[in-house]
Amino acid sequence: MSLVRVQHVTISLDGFGTGEGQSLEAPFGHAGERLHEWMFNTQWGRRMIGQPGGTSGIDDTFLRLFDKGIGAEIMGANKYGYPGWYKDPAWKGWWGPNPVFHTPVFVLTHHTRAPIEMEGGTTFHFINASPAEAVEAARKAAGGQDIRLGGGPTMIREFLQAGLVDHMHIVVAPILLGRGVRLWDGLEGMEKNFRIESVSSPSGVTHMTFTRAPGH
Amino acid sequence: MSLVRVQHVTISLDGFGTGEGQSLEAPFGHAGERLHEWMFNTQWGRRMIGQPGGTSGIDDTFLRLFDKGIGAEIMGANKYGYPGWYKDPAWKGWWGPNPVFHTPVFVLTHHTRAPIEMEGGTTFHFINASPAEAVEAARKAAGGQDIRLGGGPTMIREFLQAGLVDHMHIVVAPILLGRGVRLWDGLEGMEKNFRIESVSSPSGVTHMTFTRAPGH
Numbered sequence: 001m002s003l004v005r006v007q008h009v010t011i012s013l014d015g016f017g018t019g020e021g022q023s024l025e026a027p028f029g030h031a032g033e034r035l036h037e038w039m040f041n042t043q044w045g046r047r048m049i050g051q052p053g054g055t056s057g058i059d060d061t062f063l064r065l066f067d068k069g070i071g072a073e074i075m076g077a078n079k080y081g082y083p084g085w086y087k088d089p090a091w092k093g094w095w096g097p098n099p100v101f102h103t104p105v106f107v108l109t110h111h112t113r114a115p116i117e118m119e120g121g122t123t124f125h126f127i128n129a130s131p132a133e134a135v136e137a138a139r140k141a142a143g144g145q146d147i148r149l150g151g152g153p154t155m156i157r158e159f160l161q162a163g164l165v166d167h168m169h170i171v172v173a174p175i176l177l178g179r180g181v182r183l184w185d186g187l188e189g190m191e192k193n194f195r196i197e198s199v200s201s202p203s204g205v206t207h208m209t210f211t212r213a214p215g216h
Numbered sequence: 217m218s219l220v221r222v223q224h225v226t227i228s229l230d231g232f233g234t235g236e237g238q239s240l241e242a243p244f245g246h247a248g249e250r251l252h253e254w255m256f257n258t259q260w261g262r263r264m265i266g267q268p269g270g271t272s273g274i275d276d277t278f279l280r281l282f283d284k285g286i287g288a289e290i291m292g293a294n295k296y297g298y299p300g301w302y303k304d305p306a307w308k309g310w311w312g313p314n315p316v317f318h319t320p321v322f323v324l325t326h327h328t329r330a331p332i333e334m335e336g337g338t339t340f341h342f343i344n345a346s347p348a349e350a351v352e353a354a355r356k357a358a359g360g361q362d363i364r365l366g367g368g369p370t371m372i373r374e375f376l377q378a379g380l381v382d383h384m385h386i387v388v389a390p391i392l393l394g395r396g397v398r399l400w401d402g403l404e405g406m407e408k409n410f411r412i413e414s415v416s417s418p419s420g421v422t423h424m425t426f427t428r429a430p431g432h
Contacts, residue, residue: 196420200422
């Protein structure tokens with residue numbers, strides 16, 4: 001059975017997965033790039049922007065799992081675009097003509113539209129669906145491979161509340177955003193359903209992995 | 217100059233330093249002992265309850281700093297007693313006739329009373345004071361040694377907001393309390409004032425140290 005995975009979703013020390021005031025100019029709101037700075041110094045992160053070099057330690061190791069064994073992604077509407085993107089028929093996401101996904105991507109939205117086929121194997125599908133329905137659709141499209149939950153924090157929280165997450169990798173960055181969208185709200189006691197490991201990186205972030213415990 | 221230190225204050229992954237519903241029977245509210253389980257398996261923690269054995273790794277190492285170089289503690293009213301303790305003239309804290317502090321302890325409260333001298337060197341002083349005033353009083357009493365901020369989360373937050381903390385050791389436990397008193401509220405951007413290190417322990421907790429950066 002293919003697994004539902006969350007990969008390197010980063011939150012601040014005070015639990016925010018994105019900042020306040022998201023817009024076309026500021027996809028993460030007032031957080032800017034601060035949540036993701038740890039990625040930029042890795043080999044994986046530098047390759048994403050066409051640069052050589054970078055670290056190959058624990059941060060890079062986790063990032064290299066990004067596409068390994070993944071056959072589809074599900075993402076929230078707030079990851080796919082700025083607030084109100086659905087009013088723009090030409091909007092095709094933040095990632096250029098050849099997005100990083102290279103698989104079917106299911107965008108959860110009340111404003112559905114026809115699928116958009118991009119270069120490199122990415123096709124955006126727009127569905128108005130519950131978390132369970134979205135997993136069912138993504139699983140059919142994933143060809144037996146795993147499904148990535150791409151975020152943002154609101155959709156990950158909803159999939160956790162529905163008990164649909166098999167494996168989760170959360171990165172805690174040592175910054176205090178103060179405001180934004182919290183990942184952990186409404187998840188009291190969730191740790192009982194997972195085996196949890198934490199490991200701190202020299203970059204300052206702490207990697208936490210959550211593996212669903214048998215029987216949960 | 218003596219330093220103002222926070223030592224092994226533990227918060228949940230979702231940022232709560234104590235649970236909801238604190239009472240005489242439940243000093244940490246619905247959190248029970250879950251925030252502090254990591255302490256119980258250490259040599260330091262077992263000695264506190266008169267038991268032999270225990271680990272001597274990173275958790276124990278941090279705990280052994282509890283009284284090292286400390287000349288006074290400042291604590292919040294909610295650490296000293298259950299809600300409403302000030303109506304009970306016989307209340308002398310949770311710690312028995314010989315409390316663990318062995319120094320002057322300044323309890324921040326609007327309900328002052330005469331000092332209480334306990335066995336073993338602990339004297340409770342009750343002061344209605346601002347964070348800066350409390351540090352001044354504790355520093356006079358500390359004989360040139362450091363001052364421990366004992367918690368709870370509300371008072372630590374207030375001392376952080378006032379810029380009065382020189383060194384802080386926060387322990388993040390991999391549990392989700394869901395409700396209670398948050399440590400980090402209202403501290404946006406505070407990381408800029410500190411050098412921060414994180415290190416995860418085999419026990420599952422992550423130790424974070426915050427050292428005030430020069431010029432802050």
